[in-house]
């Protein structure tokens with residue numbers, strides 16, 4: 001058992017850039033332990049991940065603001081505080097802030113990520129084949 005009391009005092013909030021578009025900061029909560037990694041992630045408006053997958057899946061719990069998430073197979077959907085998302089192992093997806101709103105989520109990642117190409121502005125804005133964003 002390991003109890004984590006708030007953020008780890010020894011770690012600094014990390015600016016994430018190589019696999020994200022826009023301004024994204026992450027606070028490591030649990031460094032990779034038994035295949036589980038937990039981060040609090042803060043996205044500025046329009047910031048988002050690249051397309052990616054998670055080896056063992058991922059749980060996202062939105063804690064602030066309003067954002068978007070999309071699996072390759074579907075349209076983008078809005079996510080808000082209180083929403084919990086399960087992303088299946090190997091499911092290609094991205095997540096990020098809204099166009100004019102910040103978004104913060106807790107990310108519980110199982111196994112390592114595989115990072116793919118950036119989400120284009122067109123994909124980010126429109127997102128579905130028909131540009132739909134579902135509430």
Ligand code: MN
Nearest residue numbers: 052058087095
């Ligand atoms: Mn993800």
